[in-house]
Amino acid sequence: xxxxxxxxxxxxxxxxxxxxxxVNRRLAGQITEDQFKPLRLxxxxxxxxxxxxxRVAVPYGTLDSRQMHMxxxxxxxxxxxxxxxxxxxxxxxxxxxxxxxxxxxxxxATVEMHAIQTSGNCIRNISSxxxxxxxxxxxxxxxxxAELLRQWSSFHPEFSYLPRKFKIAVIAAxxxxxxxxxxxxxxxxxxxxxQHGVAVYVGGGMGRTPMVAPLIKDFVPFEDFxxxxxxxxxxxxxxxxxxxxxxxxxxxxxHEIGADKYRDEVEAEFAEVKKLDLxxxxxxxxxxxxxxxxxxxxxxxxxxxxxxxxDFAVWLDQNVAAxxxxxxxxxxxxxxxxxxxxxxxxxxxxxVMADLARDxxxxxxxxxxxxxxxxxxxxxxxxxxxxxKLADAGLAEANLDLISDIIACPGLDYCSLANARSIxxxxxxxxxxxxxxxxxxxxxxxLKISGCINACGHHHAGHIGILGVDRKGTxxxxxxxxxxxxxxxxxxTITGPGFSEDGIVDAVEKATDVYLRERAEGERxxxxxxxxxxxxxxxxxxx
Amino acid sequence: MGDPLRFxxxxxxxxxxxxxxxxxxxxxxxxxxxxxxxxxxxxxxxLDRIALVEVSFPKxxxxxxxxxxxxxxxxxxxxxxxxxGDVLVxxxxxxxxxxxxxxxxxxxxxxxxxxAALARYDHHYQRAADPAVPVWKLRHG
Amino acid sequence: xxxLTGNDLVTGDVxxxxxxxxxxxxxxxADVGDQGEAIAQAEEGARxxxxxxxxxxxxxxxxxxxxxxxxxxxxxxxxxRPDLTLKPxxxxxxxxxx
Numbered sequence: 001x002x003x004x005x006x007x008x009x010x011x012x013x014x015x016x017x018x019x020x021x022x023v024n025r026r027l028a029g030q031i032t033e034d035q036f037k038p039l040r041l042x043x044x045x046x047x048x049x050x051x052x053x054x055r056v057a058v059p060y061g062t063l064d065s066r067q068m069h070m071x072x073x074x075x076x077x078x079x080x081x082x083x084x085x086x087x088x089x090x091x092x093x094x095x096x097x098x099x100x101x102x103x104x105x106x107x108x109a110t111v112e113m114h115a116i117q118t119s120g121n122c123i124r125n126i127s128s129x130x131x132x133x134x135x136x137x138x139x140x141x142x143x144x145x146a147e148l149l150r151q152w153s154s155f156h157p158e159f160s161y162l163p164r165k166f167k168i169a170v171i172a173a174x175x176x177x178x179x180x181x182x183x184x185x186x187x188x189x190x191x192x193x194x195q196h197g198v199a200v201y202v203g204g205g206m207g208r209t210p211m212v213a214p215l216i217k218d219f220v221p222f223e224d225f226x227x228x229x230x231x232x233x234x235x236x237x238x239x240x241x242x243x244x245x246x247x248x249x250x251x252x253x254x255h256e257i258g259a260d261k262y263r264d265e266v267e268a269e270f271a272e273v274k275k276l277d278l279x280x281x282x283x284x285x286x287x288x289x290x291x292x293x294x295x296x297x298x299x300x301x302x303x304x305x306x307x308x309x310x311d312f313a314v315w316l317d318q319n320v321a322a323x324x325x326x327x328x329x330x331x332x333x334x335x336x337x338x339x340x341x342x343x344x345x346x347x348x349x350x351x352v353m354a355d356l357a358r359d360x361x362x363x364x365x366x367x368x369x370x371x372x373x374x375x376x377x378x379x380x381x382x383x384x385x386x387x388x389k390l391a392d393a394g395l396a397e398a399n400l401d402l403i404s405d406i407i408a409c410p411g412l413d414y415c416s417l418a419n420a421r422s423i424x425x426x427x428x429x430x431x432x433x434x435x436x437x438x439x440x441x442x443x444x445x446x447l448k449i450s451g452c453i454n455a456c457g458h459h460h461a462g463h464i465g466i467l468g469v470d471r472k473g474t475x476x477x478x479x480x481x482x483x484x485x486x487x488x489x490x491x492x493t494i495t496g497p498g499f500s501e502d503g504i505v506d507a508v509e510k511a512t513d514v515y516l517r518e519r520a521e522g523e524r525x526x527x528x529x530x531x532x533x534x535x536x537x538x539x540x541x542x543x
Numbered sequence: 544m545g546d547p548l549r550f551x552x553x554x555x556x557x558x559x560x561x562x563x564x565x566x567x568x569x570x571x572x573x574x575x576x577x578x579x580x581x582x583x584x585x586x587x588x589x590l591d592r593i594a595l596v597e598v599s600f601p602k603x604x605x606x607x608x609x610x611x612x613x614x615x616x617x618x619x620x621x622x623x624x625x626x627x628g629d630v631l632v633x634x635x636x637x638x639x640x641x642x643x644x645x646x647x648x649x650x651x652x653x654x655x656x657x658x659a660a661l662a663r664y665d666h667h668y669q670r671a672a673d674p675a676v677p678v679w680k681l682r683h684g
Numbered sequence: 685x686x687x688l689t690g691n692d693l694v695t696g697d698v699x700x701x702x703x704x705x706x707x708x709x710x711x712x713x714a715d716v717g718d719q720g721e722a723i724a725q726a727e728e729g730a731r732x733x734x735x736x737x738x739x740x741x742x743x744x745x746x747x748x749x750x751x752x753x754x755x756x757x758x759x760x761x762x763x764x765r766p767d768l769t770l771k772p773x774x775x776x777x778x779x780x781x782x
Contacts, residue, residue, distance in 0.1 A: 007666045007678040014664045021659065022633065027694065029731050030653070031631075038604065039633055047735055049758050051696035080768055095768075097695045121604070151668040151678070157640035158613055158671065161606025226669075237610050276617060278670050280679035287682065341764055412754060413762040421757075423764045473752055 001064055001364060002147050002291045004112045011154070012109050015116060019043050020102035027099065042160070044092075044118030045101055048416050052096040055118040056108060060128035060146040060170070061089030061367040068354035068365055070111045075347040078104050083350065085335060085343045087407060087458060088167065089127050089367040090118055094414055116154055121162045123153035123233070127169045129177045130368040133292055134376040136324045140196055142172035142189050144289040145225070148280070152226050159233050163240035164248035166233070167205075170198075178369055179461060179485035181213045182206055184250045185232060190219065197221040202232060202262065203254030206455035210491045211251040214259040216266065222285055224270070227278045231269035235262065294325070295362035295377055301327025305380050312387050314436065315398035320383065323376075331361075331375040331386060332368070334397040334405060338430045341423050342408040343371030352393040360386055369485075370407055370446075372400070402439040403447055403512070404430040407458050411451030411468060412475070418451035420468025420475035421501075425449055428505045433512075442512055445525045446484070461485035463526040464511060465492040466504060477504035481511065481537055482529045493534060496542055510540045547625055547647040548657075550639070556595040556623055576627070583611035590620045598643070600628035609641045616642035616672035636660050642672035685743050687713040688720045689755065690728070690736030698758045699733060706733060708770065710759040711747030749780055756781045 004012070019039075026036040040046075044055035056071070063071075071091055075083045078100050079093040086092055096104070108114055118125055126146040133141040149168055153159070159166070169178045172189035180186035186201040197219045204213030220228045239257075241247045254262045303326065307313040321330040333353060336342050345353070353373055357365045360382045366374035378386060390396040399405045406429065409415065411422030426449055433439050448462030452469075459465030465480035476498040483492030499507050512525070514537050519528045529537065549555065560576035567585060574595035577583055586593065596615060598608040612624055625645035626638050632652045635643075639661065646652070670677045687710075688701035699706040701723060703714035716723060720738035727733045740751040750756050760781050761769030771777035 005682070007681065010666050011664065011668065011678075018660070018663055021656070025656070027731070030656075033728070033734060035603070035631055047691055047696060049754070050698055050761060051691070095696075099694050121606075154668050155637070155664070156669055157637040157667075158609045159606075160637055161604055161609065161634075163606075234610055234613075238607055242605055242607075272614075272617065276670065280677075281683050283683045284679045412757060413764050416754075418754075421763065427764070475753065 001062055002059075002143075002288065008112070009109075012112070012114050012116075015043075015114060015155075016102060016105045016109050019105055023098060023102055038120055038161075040101075042117055042120035042122055043101070043105070044115035045096070045098070046119060046416075048094065048414055049412075050414065051094065052098055052101070053092055053094050053414070054096040054101060054104060054115060055086070055090050055092040056113060056115050057118050057125040058089050058091060058113075058367050059150050060126055060132065060143050061130050061369075062132075062143065063357075063365045063367070064363045065354040065358035065365070067111045067113055068350055068357065070107065070113065072347040072350035072354065074104055074107060075350065082344055082346045084341075084410065085345065085367050085371050085373070087369050087371060087409075087456065088125060089130070089369060090125055091367070094410075119165070120160075121164050121166075122160045123149075123156060123162075123166045123168065126150050126153070127167070127178055127183075127369065129171045129173060130366040130374045131177060131321065131330055131376065132172070132366075133294065134323050134328075134330050135173055135175075136322045137175055138173040138324075139191060140172050140189055141289070141292045142170045142187075143292050144285060145172075145187065145189055145198065146170045147288050147291075148226065148285065149229070152229065156233075159237060162233070162237055163242050164245070164250075166236075166250065174487060176485070176487040176489070179458070179489075181489045182210075182458075182461060182485055183213065185229070186213050192219050195221055198225060200228065200232070203251040203259070205249055205251045206458060206460045207249065208246060208453040208455075209249075209252065210455065210460040211255060212489050212491065213251070214254065216259060216263050222282065223279055224274065225279065227274045227276075228266070228270055230273045230278055231266045234269050234273070235265045239265070295364075297325040297328060297377070298379070299326075301379060301381065303327055303380055305383055309384070311391075311398075312384055314440075315387055315396055316383060318398040318402070318440070319400045325377070327380055328377055329380050329383060331378050331383070332400045333373040333375065333390060333395050334399055335372050335395075336399055336405050336430070337394060337397045338404055338434045339427050340430075342406050342426050345373075349393050349395055352389065352395065356386055356389060370405065372405070398436060399439060401444045401446065403433050403442055403445040403464075404439055405446075406430065407446075407448040407462070409450050409457035411449075411457075415451065417454055418468070419453075419470035420451050420477065422449045422451040422457055422466075422468060425466060425468070425477060425501060425504060428501065429508055432505050432509060442515070443524055445512070447508070448483075458485060459483070460491045461489070462492060463524070463529070464508060466508075469498060471498065475501060477501065479504060479507050479511070479541070481534065482526065484526060488526075495534065495538055507541045511537050514540045545651075547645045548652065549623075549646075550644040551623060553623075558595070560595060560597040577611060579605045579607040579611075581611075583614045584618075586615065586620075587618050590615070590618060590622075593620070593622050595623045595625060595645075596620070597625045597627050597647070600626055600630050603629040603631050603634060609638065612638065612641040612643050613672045632657050632660060636664070640667065640671040640673045640675065685715040685741050685748060686717060686720055686738050687741045687748050687750070688716045688723055688736055688738050689713070689750075689758070690724070690733035693731050693734040696734075700759075701727070701736075710750065713741065713748045715743075715748075744780075746780070753782070
């Protein structure tokens with residue numbers, strides 16, 4: 001894991017004091033809410049329905065146990081005993097007092113954490129593959145590239161007042177576990193002539209105008225990486241629309257002028273900025289990459305696992321993924337218990353996960369964009385013990401990628417932008433399909449729920465997506481089918497008229513019935529939908 | 544509005560700034576004002592005769608002027624570069640890094656707050672248009 | 685009736701204008717008539733409230749009830765965490781919210 005040096009510490013400490021000063025000026029009436037709002041947002045502090053909400057950055061989703069324990073400490077000391085893990089691999093707290101926010105940031109800084117740029121019209125926390133460094137299928141660990149971006153984007157003087165927020169994801173495997181092409185910039189580390197560089201996709205996103213990012217450059221070597229990013233952002237900062245907040249994301253710019261024109265603009269700008277010595281030397285990449293060196297795996301370990309306990313065997317098959325080192329595995333901890341709140345974890349559960357990471361996973365955890373937690377490097381021999389401890393803490397739900405592993409935004413229960421509640425819909429669907437055998441029969445089925453058109457719950461990218469809307473003051477839910485945030489990326493299509501809260505649960509069940517009836521051997525729900533099209537689903541749902 | 548806050552040793556330039564169109568259309572003007580949507584690169588052929596560029600910030604959320612400033616400095620412009628309009632004290636440190644050395648905020652700025660803000664960060668991650676040495680350069684020489 | 689709501693500047697708590705001050709309880713909300721905007725501006729200027737706004741509400745035997753679901757949820761707390769609402773001990777406290 002990356003460790004701060006004196007410079008990183010100095011910058012984060014200065015940020016804590018800067019924000020303390022800004023909060024004090026707000027409380028003393030020296031700045032208005034209109035002036036304070038962008039300042040607090042750039043530190044992840046929102047005013048939500050019930051209180052202030054603080055979003056803490058988890059850079060590229062990677063944490064150690066000390067950091068995870070700190071998240072539990074903050075939940076207990078400053079909040080109401082829990083936190084919510086988000087689709088951008090961050091954590092947010094729902095009951096924060098403005099006056100406490102600077103102290104929270106100071107506590108976070110002691111474990112090399114912060115809330116820098118977790119909101120606002122700036123470059124947000126860099127997200128990545130939750131299996132980075134552990135996946136059997138990756139070219140290399142993408143996180144050194146993500147850390148380079150973290151540093152480059154932090155307090156970037158030119159790009160702190162962009163037309164709109166800006167999200168970047170970095171992956172290094174062909175299997176996309178980070179919805180890479182649904183980001184403002186999606187990067188895939190690729191190899192050419194023995195060198196690693198990035199393929200650059202620009203202009204993806206969800207929200208009210210979902211778009212899949214087109215490829216802008218197939219290979220940018222490390223030596224040009226940050227200059228190229230600088231050029232991509234400068235073109236956006238200069239030409240992105242500022243007349244309409246709903247058209248201000250870079251996807252609209254790329255769409256309106258076209259990918260070719262955008263590429264030409266970036267190339268021209270790159271030719272200018274490349275003269276400026278913006279790119280760090282290879283030694284800086286190597287310095288950062290050394291922190292992400294593989295942990296000291298034991299060799300000669302057995303791959304055998306005792307499957308004696310049937311509940312353990314189900315969890316093993318569903319939640320454990322292949323690791324690149326012999327004798328090791330990747331454990332997914334589901335934060336989606338049936339009837340629970342997707343992504344929420346109590347302070348006690350956070351502590352349990354931290355201790356498991358310390359004891360069994362080389363002190364590492366990951367947050368996933370599906371709002372789960374990963375222990376990336378565990379010995380297969382330890383799996384039964386880990387499972388037992390997870391089960392004791394209510395964390396052994398064996399539903400990874402099944403219909404109850406739902407992504408849901410906080411919705412109208414917490415969020416001031418929402419039009420409808422998301423969590424109760426997720427709970428009702430999970431309860432309807434609570435039989436795990438039935439869920440496993442349905443197989444991989446990514447269900448994603450947003451409580452408004454901003455699409456924080458990724459409904460466009462769900463095999464089944466649900467969008468909550470406000471219909472004359474009443475919650476109403478639209479159903480979408482056929483989306484994917486993975487390497488087979490696609491945007492879902494709305495089935496037709498919306499439903500009540502109970503009606504949407506019935507409609508989901510009817511869609512799964514069509515799948516069970518129509519599926520061919522080996523097909524997932526998404527595959528069947530793509531083959532048979534919308535018609536049979538529509539007929540079953542509305543017929 | 545009082546005198547601009549200046550971070551330059553030379554004397555203030557007292558010729559009023561003309562619009563970009565006026566500047567390009569004629570003139571021997573030596574001070575020019577560019578609006579946030581205007582292309583700073585239009586000035587590049589004329590930099591040697593310009594003493595003051597005033598960049599307009601109609602709203603503090605409109606960040607186009609930060610790019611305008613860097614483009615001018617990157618092209619070698621050494622004259623006064625002034626941020627004018629809805630310029631907030633918390634933005635001035637970022638503007639300084641983009642090359643602004645003069646500020647004419649619509650609302651008065653608390654000078655003690657500004658002084659503290661400008662002194663706050665000892666280090667910066669990225670190279671910009673100011674003399675600050677980026678952290679990666681400090682790490683590797 | 686029209687009532688005025690916002691969040692406490694320091695704590696972020698949901699608050700309701702009572703006619704003379706701010707209360708956490710919507711039951712205490714006063715009809716502001718056409719004075720809501722003026723009160724909001726003065727109270728925000730005095731930093732006794734953040735982001736105030738005027739809403740429609742119904743007068744009931746139990747007190748004012750906001751017209752829109754969003755403000756009813758604000759009034760009590762998240763529907764999915766009754767333990768975190770203003771009335772955690774009362775299982776029927778949310779019967780009017782949804």
